[in-house]
Every structure is written in structure tokens, then in C-alpha cells.
Amino acid sequence: MNNEEKFTREKVLWVKQHSPKHLSFAITRPNSFRFSAGQFARLGFIQGQGYIWRAYSMTSAEYAETLEFFVILIEDGAISKYFANIQAGDEILLDKTAQGFFLPERFVDGQDLIMLCTGSGIAPFLSILQQPEIxxxxxxLALAHSVSYQNDLVFNDxxxxxxxxxxVGNDFHKLRFVPITTREQDASHLxxxxxxxxxxxxxxxxxxxxFTxxxxxxxxxxxxxxxxxTFQALLSQGFSMHRNKLPGQILMENGF
Ligand SMILES: Cc1cc2nc3c(=O)[nH]c(=O)nc-3n(C[C@H](O)[C@H](O)[C@H](O)COP(=O)(O)OP(=O)(O)OC[C@H]3O[C@@H](n4cnc5c(N)ncnc54)[C@H](O)[C@@H]3O)c2cc1C
Ligand SMILES: NC(=O)c1ccc[n+]([C@@H]2O[C@H](COP(=O)([O-])OP(=O)(O)OC[C@H]3O[C@@H](n4cnc5c(N)ncnc54)[C@H](OP(=O)(O)O)[C@@H]3O)[C@@H](O)[C@H]2O)c1
Structure with missing residues (x-):
């Protein structure tokens, strides 16, 4: 199979710069692109004679007409250089297949979904939180988002x-949100x-x-x-990794 069969060419629809190193953007969504909230896509750019590809979690809902992403720009990062300059109208490559098993529906029982993330690790939860089933x-629904500085908390609104x-409507009272800043002390965050x-x-x-x-x-x-x-801390408290054949309480995904 050649590369052209594995990806589609999509258009950037808008870019929102939250801060010099944080941005969100939307791209066109091909009808054939299906995903479950919590999964990631592989996005790419043409680089010289080849391509550069990286994983990015969808932040938009499964049912949305466009695909949205959140990117933290890494200084001297190979793909960050491309994202630093993207604008509406630009082309971006989208691998045809969404990937990942970081899916809340894998938990067949339990009452409280506790979502713990740092930095761009909030991305899959933004999609998950737009799913009415959740x-x-x-x-x-308990969400803790740890970042270094207040300016990194771009999704509080x-x-x-x-x-x-x-x-979501009347179920909003189920949400408990704890924003955390680790390198800046102020009264409104932990x-x-x-x-x-x-x-x-x-x-x-x-x-x-x-937690039980x-x-x-x-x-x-x-x-x-x-x-x-965090996984080790949970293990030491008697929780275990969730596997389909051996149910437990923990699902995890490395954000980079
Ligand atoms: C499953 C999965 C989902 C991902 N989803 C997202 C997402 O939604 N948004 C996003 O911004 N990134 C996400 N990433 C990371 C992304 O794929 C890239 O690695 C990242 O954007 C940096 O790429 P780069 O080529 O610019 O830098 P690289 O040269 O690939 O990375 C340089 C170094 O930067 C650090 N780094 C990389 N990514 C991050 C990050 N996100 N936050 C803090 N430090 C980082 C690492 O130490 C890395 O070694 C995801 C990665 C995986 C594996
Ligand atoms: N944030 C900045 O302003 C800044 C400045 C210069 C360079 N960078 C670089 O830019 C990239 C993105 O930075 P980022 O701040 O978004 O991501 P990050 O470095 O992954 O930090 C995000 C959050 O994760 C926490 N964290 C990191 N390791 C942890 C661990 N082992 N246990 C618990 N918490 C942990 C951090 O706490 P701590 O703050 O305590 O580490 C912070 O609250 C990284 O490559 C980073 O090195 C960032």
C-alpha cells in the first residue's frame, strides 16, 4: 500500500492561539473518518521528500462535523515548527485510521470516573466530556488538570x-473539576x-x-x-490495571 492510500489531505478551518505555546485548531473531517472519544489521530505534514507524523488526541465530540485538536508547541520540536505557523486554509495530512484504547466505555462497572491529566493530556477528556453517555x-465525573503555570490552564472556560x-444539561452537577498549578501559587488553584x-x-x-x-x-x-x-501510587492502594479479560480500575495513556 502506498502512503497516499493511508491518509487523506484535510484543510485547516480555524486556529485559536491560547498563548504563545498553546493552540487549538479544527480541520475538515472526511465522512469515512470514525473515532471514539478518547482516541487519537496521526497528523502529518510533507517534509522534504518525505513526511512527518505525530499522534494527537481529538478534542472534539464523536458526532462533530469537524475534527478539533489541542497542541502544546515544544521548543525545537520537529512537528511543533509546522504547527507554530499553521493558518486557516493550510493543508494537513490525516491518517485514515483513528487509534487507541483509552476509552471510558471499557469500564463495564464502577460509579465514579476519575480523570487525571497533565498538560496536553487533557485533550482526550475534552472529547470524552462531550459524550452524553458518560x-x-x-x-x-472528577477531572484534575495539572499544569506548571496558570497560563497553561486554557480550558477552564x-x-x-x-x-x-x-x-450535558441537568447532569452538570456531576462534574468536579480541580485545576492544579505546580510552579505558581495563587488562591484559586491547588x-x-x-x-x-x-x-x-x-x-x-x-x-x-x-476512592474505592x-x-x-x-x-x-x-x-x-x-x-x-500515578499508576504506581494507585497500585500501592490496591487498584489494578483494567484489561478486558481481567477487569480493574485503571486505564492510562502516555501523552508523549
Ligand atoms: C497517544 C498520544 C497522543 C498525543 N496527543 C497529543 C495532543 O493531543 N496534544 C499535544 O500537544 N501532543 C500530543 N501528543 C504528543 C505529540 O504527538 C508530539 O510528540 C508533540 O506535539 C511534540 O512533537 P514535536 O515533533 O514538536 O517534538 P518531539 O521532537 O516529538 O518532542 C520533543 C520532546 O518534547 C516533549 N513533549 C512532547 N510532546 C509533549 C507534550 N504534549 N507536552 C509536554 N512535553 C512534550 C518530550 O519530552 C519529547 O521528547 C500525543 C502523543 C501520543 C503518543
Ligand atoms: N511549562 C512551561 O512553562 C515550560 C517552560 C519551559 C519549557 N517547557 C517545556 O515545554 C514542554 C511542555 O511543558 P508542559 O509544562 O506543558 O508539560 P510538562 O512538563 O509535562 O508539565 C505539565 C504538568 O505535569 C507535571 N508533571 C511532570 N512530571 C510529573 C510527575 N512525574 N508527576 C506528577 N506531575 C508531573 C508538571 O509538574 P511540575 O511543574 O512540578 O514539573 C506540570 O504540572 C515540555 O517539553 C517542557 O519541558 C515548559
Missing amino acids: WQRFNT FIANLQNHPL HFRLPESLKNGTLSKAFDLP REQSRFMLCGNPTMVQD
Whole structure:
């Protein structure tokens, strides 16, 4: 199979620059592109005689007409150089197949969905939180987003506005959102690192939610060291990795 059969050429529809290093953008969605909230796409650009490809989680809903993404620009990052200059009308390559198993519906039981993320690891949860089934299925949706600085918290308004989302509506009270800044102290955010906050009980207190094997289902996404350390903290508290044949309480995805 040649490369042209594996991807489609899409158009950038809009770009929103949240800060010098954070941007969101939308691209056209081919009718044939299907995904489940929590999955990622491979986006690419033509680079010389070849291509450059990277994984990006969809932030838009499964049912949206366009595909939206959130990108943190990495200094001297190979694909970040392309994203730093993208504009409406530009072409972007989209691998035809969405990928990933970071899917809340894999949890067949449990009452509370606890979503723990750092940095761009919030991306899959933005899509998941737009799925009406999630709001009906779980009693509590607890989201903690850890970033270094206040300016990195670019989705607080999006999350607050979910209360006006037609498919969320009266279930909005189920959401508990804890934004965390780790390198900047101020009154409106908490300031802990996720693995330690699990070990010392601060996170459970911040959510006002007990964590139990019967009720809690954890999804971890972001900095790979955070994912690994948080996983270890959960293991030491008696939780286990979820596998389809051996149900547990933890799903995780490295954000880079
Ligand atoms: C499953 C999956 C989903 C992803 N989804 C997203 C997404 O939705 N949004 C997004 O911005 N990135 C996402 N990434 C990361 C993305 O694929 C790229 O790695 C990233 O954009 C940097 O690419 P680059 O070529 O500019 O830099 P690279 O040369 O690939 O990376 C340079 C270094 O930057 C660091 N780094 C890479 N990505 C990040 C990041 N997101 N946050 C903090 N540090 C990072 C790492 O230390 C890496 O070694 C995802 C990665 C995976 C595996
Ligand atoms: N954020 C910045 O302003 C900044 C400045 C210069 C360069 N960069 C680079 O730019 C890229 C993106 O930065 P980013 O800040 O979005 O992503 P990041 O470095 O992954 O940090 C995001 C969040 O994850 C936390 N974290 C990292 N490792 C952790 C662990 N093992 N356990 C628990 N929490 C952990 C960070 O806490 P801590 O803050 O405590 O690490 C921060 O709250 C990275 O390559 C970074 O090195 C970022």
C-alpha cells in the first residue's frame, strides 16, 4: 500500500492561539473518518521528500462535523515548527485510521470516573466530556488538570461552559473539576503533584470523593513520568490495571 492510500489531505478551518505555546485548531473531517472519544489521530505534514507524523488526541465530540485538536508547541520540536505557523486554509495530512484504547466505555462497572491529566493530556477528556453517555453512565465525573503555570490552564472556560451544552444539561452537577498549578501559587488553584496527592489523600479531599475499588475508575493521561508514578501510587492502594479479560480500575495513556 502506498502512503497516499493511508491518509487523506484535510484543510485547516480555524486556529485559536491560547498563548504563545498553546493552540487549538479544527480541520475538515472526511465522512469515512470514525473515532471514539478518547482516541487519537496521526497528523502529518510533507517534509522534504518525505513526511512527518505525530499522534494527537481529538478534542472534539464523536458526532462533530469537524475534527478539533489541542497542541502544546515544544521548543525545537520537529512537528511543533509546522504547527507554530499553521493558518486557516493550510493543508494537513490525516491518517485514515483513528487509534487507541483509552476509552471510558471499557469500564463495564464502577460509579465514579476519575480523570487525571497533565498538560496536553487533557485533550482526550475534552472529547470524552462531550459524550452524553458518560454523563448518564457515571454518578461523578472528577477531572484534575495539572499544569506548571496558570497560563497553561486554557480550558477552564470550556469546562465551565459544559453546563450550557445541550447534551450535558441537568447532569452538570456531576462534574468536579480541580485545576492544579505546580510552579505558581495563587488562591484559586491547588498546588500539588498528582502521584503524591493520591498517596497523602489530598486529591480525594479536593474532589470530596472517596476512592474505592468498587466505585472508582481512573483514567490517566499526560507526562509519561506522571502516568507511571500515578499508576504506581494507585497500585500501592490496591487498584489494578483494567484489561478486558481481567477487569480493574485503571486505564492510562502516555501523552508523549
Ligand atoms: C497517544 C498520544 C497522543 C498525543 N496527543 C497529543 C495532543 O493531543 N496534544 C499535544 O500537544 N501532543 C500530543 N501528543 C504528543 C505529540 O504527538 C508530539 O510528540 C508533540 O506535539 C511534540 O512533537 P514535536 O515533533 O514538536 O517534538 P518531539 O521532537 O516529538 O518532542 C520533543 C520532546 O518534547 C516533549 N513533549 C512532547 N510532546 C509533549 C507534550 N504534549 N507536552 C509536554 N512535553 C512534550 C518530550 O519530552 C519529547 O521528547 C500525543 C502523543 C501520543 C503518543
Ligand atoms: N511549562 C512551561 O512553562 C515550560 C517552560 C519551559 C519549557 N517547557 C517545556 O515545554 C514542554 C511542555 O511543558 P508542559 O509544562 O506543558 O508539560 P510538562 O512538563 O509535562 O508539565 C505539565 C504538568 O505535569 C507535571 N508533571 C511532570 N512530571 C510529573 C510527575 N512525574 N508527576 C506528577 N506531575 C508531573 C508538571 O509538574 P511540575 O511543574 O512540578 O514539573 C506540570 O504540572 C515540555 O517539553 C517542557 O519541558 C515548559
